Amino acid sequence: MIVVSAASGAFGSTVLELLADRLPAGDIVAAVRDPSRATGLAARGITVRRGDYDDADSLRAAFAGADRLLLISSPELDPERRTRQHRAAIDAARTAGVKAVAYTSFLGADTPRPGMPDAHHATEEALRDSGLPCTLLRHPFYSEGFLDAAVLREAAATGTLPDGTGGRGLNTALRADLAEAAVRVLTEDGHLGRAYDFTGEPWTMPRLADTLSRLLGTPVTTAERAEPAPGARGMLEGLVRAGVLERTTGDLRAVLGRPATGLDDAVARVLGIAR
Template identity: 35%
Template sequence: MSIVITGASGRLGRLIIKELLHHVQPDQIVACVRQMDSAAALEEQGIAVRFCDYDDPASLKEAFAGASRLLFISSPHPDDTVRLRQHAHVVEAAKKANVSHILYTGFAFPEHSDMSMTHLHLATEHAIRTTGIPYTFLRSGLYMDFIEALDLQAAMSTGHLRVHPGSWQFNAVTRTDLAAAIAGVLSGEGHSNKTYELVAPSVWTFNDLVSSLSELTGTPISLCLTNEVQHWIFSFLRKIDTSSTSGDLENLLGRPPASLKASLQSYIGEVRSN
């Protein structure tokens, strides 16, 4: 079995490969990257590294050659028009390379969202379906990293977490849990033509956040609802589905995903060490 992974030098790609090495041998993995010098550590582990540029269709066909399973990590390009073209290149190259199975990392519950990014993911899934190649759609939930935009350091210093008013609920998950689940699917069986919503099985609120922060820091922190907070993250969060839940991630992991408190503990440790 040859597992080819695009975007292998990115944050999620590296975590997936780290988890995948618990399931398969290094010589079964092909890491596709745009900057070859970024993958030296992967080569040192015995993983084959191939050049792969979403804007260069010829490089894609060569990179995907012999793939039993292709993990297509969506493009990070900020322009969705460019991303759509890049995704079309990947899908077409997968067909030409006779890839046996395409696994695509989209966004959770895109049908419930209203922004160009989620429309792009739906369009890419449709394109993959039309190839006739067996597929698995790995729809990732909101990364827990988004809490960094809330300036928790200021909240811990002042005792107040300032957020926009609203009925906020979050199904966010850690990249580590996503990587573990995706690695299990990549190396396992029985996932053909399935769609997984990789979100938390239950939601948390900003009240839960300040409660956990207070407990972890030993300092009372209160929630301050105000329209004075100026940050793009709140506009983004209003346009996507952050409240729907699913048991898919927990089932694939075979355990509960990391809790809010556990995720915060790691984040607070990083803040204090800097």
């Protein structure tokens, strides 16, 4: 039996869809904070259990009988609370007799540094200390965070794609590719004890402009943004300008058994263009 925690989120839902293509629905358990919001899963024959990262008893009950657990990282952004939640989930998995854990960590979590990866680094250490057989799935940022459909359509309409990256590279990956990799780790042998550093095909904003030009048949060029983008977008672009997202590995390709989805196909998917 495979249990997926935080299963009602976008990533967890994608994992469940792919798992259901490989396994009988009765062999899959979705652990969610609020089961009343997961009636669609139950209708498909997937067992739904309450599993709240802030409720250790619910986690133990949700993980009971699991051969493998996909521990999807909490959406909580506060590193201290997130670390507590993950440690509670690891303790619950050990108590419940879970046989193996795959954890969705973050690229670079093997080296502690200030910011979001801190909780992931602490969680990786907690998993190692737990004695549970585990696989670390270190994710990059999702490509979808940079491929906003509204922004791409406006760029096509105006011929200009605002760029705050300084032309530096991005090693993002589509959520669907990362979900497929998780499913392979959960359902195939040979992954226990491994730590995978997942990255997709590297790309740049000028290349994205070229892709839009080709796919839509209208010239698009980049224009350096005078002011940082608001909110999370500006933070992400700052990381790109610093070169943080230029590291690439072959791990995602190796686990998928195929190349990760390329930029052309990713943009076509975001814009709903048939290829």
